[in-house]
Amino acid sequence: MLAPAAAGHAVVVDRLTKAYKAVVAVDSISFALDTGACTALLGGNGAGKTTTISTIMGLVEPTGGRVTVLGAEMPRQRHLVLHRINFESPYVNMPMRLTVRQNLNVFGMLYGCGDVAGRIRSLAEELELTDFLDRPTGKLSSGQKTRVALAKSLINNPEILLLDEPTASLDPDTADWVRGRLERYRRDRGATVLLASHNMGEVERLCDRVIMMKAGRIVDDDTPAKLVARYGRSNLEEVFLDIARGRGEAREAAQ
Amino acid sequence: MSMQSPAYAAFSLRRIAALVLRHWYVIKSSWPRVFDLMYWPMVQMLMWGFLQLYVAEHSNFFARAAGTFIAAVILWDILFRGQLGFSISFLEEMYARNMGNLMMSPLRPVEFIAGLMIMSIVRLAIGTIPVTLLAIAFFGFNLWAMGLALFLFVFNLFLTGWAVGLVVAGLLLRNGLGAENLAWGIMFLFLPLVCVYYPVSVLPEWLQPVAWVLPPTYVFEGMRALLIEKVFRGDLMLQAFALNAVLFGVAVLGFQLLLRSARREGTLLQGGD
Numbered sequence: 001m002l003a004p005a006a007a008g009h010a011v012v013v014d015r016l017t018k019a020y021k022a023v024v025a026v027d028s029i030s031f032a033l034d035t036g037a038c039t040a041l042l043g044g045n046g047a048g049k050t051t052t053i054s055t056i057m058g059l060v061e062p063t064g065g066r067v068t069v070l071g072a073e074m075p076r077q078r079h080l081v082l083h084r085i086n087f088e089s090p091y092v093n094m095p096m097r098l099t100v101r102q103n104l105n106v107f108g109m110l111y112g113c114g115d116v117a118g119r120i121r122s123l124a125e126e127l128e129l130t131d132f133l134d135r136p137t138g139k140l141s142s143g144q145k146t147r148v149a150l151a152k153s154l155i156n157n158p159e160i161l162l163l164d165e166p167t168a169s170l171d172p173d174t175a176d177w178v179r180g181r182l183e184r185y186r187r188d189r190g191a192t193v194l195l196a197s198h199n200m201g202e203v204e205r206l207c208d209r210v211i212m213m214k215a216g217r218i219v220d221d222d223t224p225a226k227l228v229a230r231y232g233r234s235n236l237e238e239v240f241l242d243i244a245r246g247r248g249e250a251r252e253a254a255q
Numbered sequence: 256m257s258m259q260s261p262a263y264a265a266f267s268l269r270r271i272a273a274l275v276l277r278h279w280y281v282i283k284s285s286w287p288r289v290f291d292l293m294y295w296p297m298v299q300m301l302m303w304g305f306l307q308l309y310v311a312e313h314s315n316f317f318a319r320a321a322g323t324f325i326a327a328v329i330l331w332d333i334l335f336r337g338q339l340g341f342s343i344s345f346l347e348e349m350y351a352r353n354m355g356n357l358m359m360s361p362l363r364p365v366e367f368i369a370g371l372m373i374m375s376i377v378r379l380a381i382g383t384i385p386v387t388l389l390a391i392a393f394f395g396f397n398l399w400a401m402g403l404a405l406f407l408f409v410f411n412l413f414l415t416g417w418a419v420g421l422v423v424a425g426l427l428l429r430n431g432l433g434a435e436n437l438a439w440g441i442m443f444l445f446l447p448l449v450c451v452y453y454p455v456s457v458l459p460e461w462l463q464p465v466a467w468v469l470p471p472t473y474v475f476e477g478m479r480a481l482l483i484e485k486v487f488r489g490d491l492m493l494q495a496f497a498l499n500a501v502l503f504g505v506a507v508l509g510f511q512l513l514l515r516s517a518r519r520e521g522t523l524l525q526g527g528d
Contacts, residue, residue, distance in 0.1 A: 020521060054521065057359050061518040075518055079265075083361040092355035095277065095347075102280045109273035110360040112264060136284075152356070 010035045010160050010192035011056055015065035018051050025051040027216040028065065038186055038193040040203040040224075043213035044244045049196045050091075052213070053162055056194070057087060069160065083112050086158035088149050090165050096138025100129060100148050103137055104155060111156035123151045127181060143174040150178060154185060161185070163195045167202060179205060200237040210236070212243050219243055270362050274370030278344050279377070292382035296332045300386050303328040304394045320483045322396040324452065329386060329398055330478055331451045333409055334471050335442045336382060337416025338423070340375030342438035345424045349432060358523050364514060368507075371424070372417055404481055407492045408474045414499035415470050416442075418506035425513030429522060450475050470498040 011033040018026040026048040033039050041049045054060040055067050058078035067074045072081040094103045101120060108116035124130045127147045132140060137148055146167070153161060166182065167175035179202060186193050197203055203210060204224045212220040212227075220227060220243065224236050231239045264270075282288050307324035311317040348354045357367065387398045398405060419441060426434040448462070449471040455463055466472045473495035480488045517523050 018521075025521075051521065054523075059355065059358055059518065059523045060521045061515070079361065079363055082359065085359075087359055089355065091352070093352040094356065095281065095351045095353055097284050098277065098280050102277075106273045106277040106280075107356070107360065109276070110270050110357075110362050112267065112269070112361060 008035055009033060010070060011194065012068045013052070013056070013065070014067070016052065016055060016062055016067055017064035018048075018055060018060060019063045024216050026055070029213070029216070029218045030065075031211055031218065031221065033192055033194060034209075035192055036186075036190045037209060038195065038207045039209045039211060040207040041194060041196045041211050041213065042198075042200075042203065042240060046215075047213040048216040049213055050164065053087075053089075053164060053194065053196060057085070057162060058082070083156060084158060085160045085162065086111070086153045086156055087162040088153040088164065088166050089162075090168055094137050094148065094152060097136055099134050100137055100140070100151075101133040103148065104151060107152050107155050113156055119155060120151075123154060127151050127154075142169050143171065146170055146174070146178060150181065157189060158191060159189070160192045160194070163193065163197075165197055166195070167197070167199060175199075175202070182206060200235065200240055204236050212240075214243060264361075266363070267361075267366060270360075270366045271370045271373070274357075274362065274367065275373050275377070278347065278370075278374045281347065282378075282381070289381060292378055293385055296329070296336070296382045296386045297389060299328050299332060300325060300390055301393065304390065304396070308394070320479075322394070323479055323482050325390050325394060325396045326398060326401075326478050326482060327451050327475060329383065329390070330408055330412060330474065331446070332383060332386070333379060334412040334416055334445070334449075334474075336379050337375050337413045338420045338442050339416075339438070340378035341371045341417055341420030342423050342427075343378070344371050344374040345420070345427060346432075346435065346438055349427060354428075354523065364511070368421065368510070371420070372413075375416065375420065376413070401478075401481060404477070404487050404492075408478060411470055411474050411492065411495040411499055414496075414503055418499070418502045419445075421503075421506040421510045422513075425510040425517075428517040429513045429520070431522060445469060445471060448472070454479060468498070470495040470502060473498070 009032040013029060013031050015028050015030055016026055017024065017028050029048075029052065041052060043049050051060060055062055056069060056074060058069075058075035061075055069078075070081045070084055072078065094107075098106070104120045104123070105116055108119055113119050120133070124133055127150060129144075129147055129151060132144060137145065140148065146169075150166070153163075161182075163182070167178050170178065182193070183206060185191060193206070195203065195207060208223060210220075210222065210224050210227055211218055222230070227239050228234065228236060231242050233239050233242065303324045307317065307322075310324075317323075348357060390396045390398060401408070423434070423438045423441060426437060448466050449469050450458065450466055451471075455466050455472060455476060458466055473491040477488045477491040477495075480486045480491070
């Protein structure tokens with residue numbers, strides 16, 4: 001049975017540690033995601049973002065600490081909530097031989113959607129997939145594939161959406177289009193979104209909170225505007241560089 | 256847009272159907288895959304069938320035992336392809352980098368396994384049914400005439416194939432595609448030991464107990480008893496089933512342990528070696 005979700009929190013990460021033998025990928029981090037909020041998880045390569053997201057998804061077992069999603073402890077109780085979550089990640093593909101419609105049909109059934117055909121129709125209209133619904137997924141352009149992956153991630157109207165680099169390898173126009181759709185989905189659904197991205201403009205546009213990670217630890221956590229102000233910079237990219245290159249710590253020490 | 260989340264179901268036939276459908280879509284869109292399912296069983300059956308004809312011309316015993324080689328090769332193929340069909344469906348998820356999507360979906364491990372079992376039956380049916388019809392056409396040998404015995408033979412061979420397939424799937428999850436060769440070759444370890452083409456008594460005495468630990472040995476002995484002595488050995492089928500129940504239980508446990516280990520090591524998203 002599910003424990004009641006912590007008040008107003010869709011995800012609670014409590015002293016999460018993940019070690020792969022001697023390598024500590026995530027080192028006792030804690031944070032909670034407010035229901036309906038969009039939070040960015042930022043950090044350089046190897047900062048621990050993917051491990052954190054994978055643990056939230058129940059794909060990785062923590063070495064220490066606890067992760068609860070919609071009141072379910074992950075990964076032990078993941079099956080109680082997986083139908084309410086979805087994700088998009090560059091680490092996975094959808095079967096390339098299947099047409100877009102076949103892929104969405106399979107995932108609609110897996111996620112227990114009632115009227116799968118109707119859901120595919122409405123997603124196809126919403127995400128402008130109608131023209132290539134019956135083409136093999138592997139024959140689409142990367143922009144089209146991203147839209148299909150987005151459709152898969154929305155097939156079950158998820159309450160929590162985990163996005164790992166949702167606009168990587170997209171041209172600026174398509175990336176902007178995807179961000180617009182994500183904004184609209186979050187607003188209409190009241191969904192909680194956790195986003196890992198290296199595109200700081202994207203983070204500033206979509207997220208109301210930023211968690212900065214470095215070497216498996218959280219080094220800062222605030223709204224994009226407050227972070228920019230606190231570091232005395234003009235945008236989030238400069239803040240990111242300060243943190244990645246250790247200038248933030250140097251500034252704090254000097255102050 | 257509907258804002259309802261779908262309901263949670265502890266066990267869902269629909270999720271199993273989704274997995275089966277996903278693989279059915281692949282098979283029906285790819286004639287080389289269909290050809291591959293039929294090609295090798297057909298070549299094997301023809302080769303052993305002609306060999307049997309030749310040997311039977313020079314031996315009274317083999318003349319009496321008409322069909323044993325063809326039955327053996329078809330039953331061996333059921334064992335081999337029962338496992339391979341299970342493993343290939345699993346490998347297809349890894350090749351397609353779709354494992355993360357499945358592991359993050361509400362599909363439960365038991366449903367995943369059930370879907371892979373169904374797919375191994377589908378793949379085998381596509382490859383083997385035409386071969387049994389060819390055996391009638393070329394050699395007048397009707398495997399289907401075995402009736403209930405055939406059902407029990409096939410059932411036991413599938414159980415062994417699925418058990419081995421499960422362990423291979425667990426190793427693939429835990430070790431990535433570095434364990435891929437096991438999927439293709441592991442069953443050949445059984446080939447000399449389960450006495451597909453010869454009786455257990457041919458083996459050296461010290462090796463015979465090893466053969467009798469393996470469930471398929473009872474099936475092949477049972478097949479020879481049926482075709483040569485015209486006797487159905489129900490006792491052999493029961494022993495095969497008992498051993499298969501143990502083997503399958505151990506395989507399920509092994510798969511769960513390897514899946515847990517994969518979760519601990521963070522290898523569920525890995526597709527490489």
